[in-house]
Amino acid sequence: MNLNVQIGSMSLPNPFIAASGTYGYGVEWEGLSTPDEFGAIVGKGIFIEPKTGNPSPRLAETSCGLINSIGLEGPGIDNFINEIVPQMKQLDVLCIANINGDSVAEYGDLARRLDSVEEIAAVEVNVSCPNLESSGMTFGINASSVSEITKIVRSSFTRTVIVKLTPNVTDIRVQAKAALDAGADALTIANTWVGMAIDVHKRTSRIGRDFGGYSGAAIKPITLKLVYEVYKEFGCTIIGSGGIYELFDCLEYFIAGARALMLGTVNFIDPMRMAALKKELAEFLENEKLSLDELIGSYGSSV
Ligand SMILES: Cc1cc2nc3c(=O)[nH]c(=O)nc-3n(C[C@H](O)[C@H](O)[C@H](O)COP(=O)(O)O)c2cc1C
Structure with a gap:
């Protein structure tokens, strides 16, 4: 069964992508997972300079999900290119760099630096991190910042440009249009939702x-609804990201319009889940005598 999908100039062997921040740089999972079976992996978010991230605790499990406040701890672009990329290269999987800036110019600098690193097939422009004071999501809720950042990355990086949107907006189609008009090849919909978890004994945050x-x-x-809204309006290339655990989650995202999927939190529960889902999807399509293309964006079509 052919599971190949095209995202910009990048041809993925299957639509399952490890989501940024939930799979390290892939190399940490040796013996626990099989990244070579994935369509691609997105590395942890990087800035120009190394970052120490937010104060701990950084993770709190809730009844139906996870609250994180990592704050994009990372090694900085020099270490990423010199130390980490050569290790990622050994994994035999397409690598995507998740880039973050404190200013528009920083996004441009990162994109320029990465353009000469041929192992990086795409950049995912993160304008949606909810765990930073002054950049991240602050850029992502402002359509003109989304536009400016996408433009500078587009003019600095010659391969695939993906823009990762925040769901924490009134109408995500506004930010989606800004990114598409500025030259994004694809949109990741979406990053995490802003949430809160309280320690009732201490009456303070659990993170x-x-x-x-x-x-x-x-x-x-709620993220599925955003994918559907954007696909219906623009018919663009969308990578769905939010709460995918089971085959039927994947099918719902494809039907709503996603062409590929990023899986995050599920990797902490079962690092082999992505590879299993790939197999289950192939079996489903074979049994139903369907191609993946026929499924994508098929919401409302008669069966
Ligand atoms: C611990 C953690 C760290 C994350 N770090 C990043 C990050 O560095 N950059 C980014 O764009 N998204 C980051 N995300 C968001 C995920 O990539 C993903 O889009 C989101 O968690 C929704 O998918 P899920 O419900 O399958 O986890 C992070 C998520 C978690 C749980």
Whole structure:
């Protein structure tokens, strides 16, 4: 069964992508998971400079998901290119770099640096991190910042440009249009939702900040709706990301319009889940005598 999908100039052997921040740089999973079976992996978010991230605790499990406040801890672009990329290259999987800036110019600098690193097949422009004070999601809720950042990355990086949107907006089609008009090849819909978890004994947050990014099973229906809205309006290339655990989650995202899927929180529960889902999807399509293309964006079509 052919599961190949095209995202910009990048041809993925299958639509399952490890989501940024939930799979390290892939190399940490040796012996626990099989990244060579994935369509691609997205590395942890990187800035120009190394970052120490937010105060701990950084993770709190809730009944239906996970709240995180990692704050994009990372090694900086020099270490990424010199130390980490050569290790990622050994994994035999397409690598995507998740880029983050404190200014528009920083996004441009990162894209320029990565353009000469041929092992990086695509950049995912993160304008949606909920765990930073002054950049991240602040850029992502402002359509003109989304446009400016996408434009500078587009003019600095010659391969695939993906823009990762925040769901924490009134109408995501506004930010989606800004990114598409500025030259994004694809959109990741979406990053985490802003949430809160309270320690009732201490009457303070269960993570190191008041709010964090909420991911996992609970967000699937609400992120799925955003994928559908954007696909219906623009018919663009979308990577669905939010609460995918089971085959039927994947099918719902494809039917709503997603062409590929990023799986995050589920990797902490079962690092072999992505490879299993790939097999289950192939079997489903074979049994139903369907191609993946026929499924994508098929919401409302008669069966
Ligand atoms: C611990 C953790 C760290 C994350 N770090 C990043 C990151 O560095 N960059 C980014 O764009 N998204 C980050 N995300 C968001 C995920 O990539 C993903 O889009 C989101 O969690 C929704 O998918 P899920 O419900 O399958 O986890 C992170 C999520 C978690 C749970």
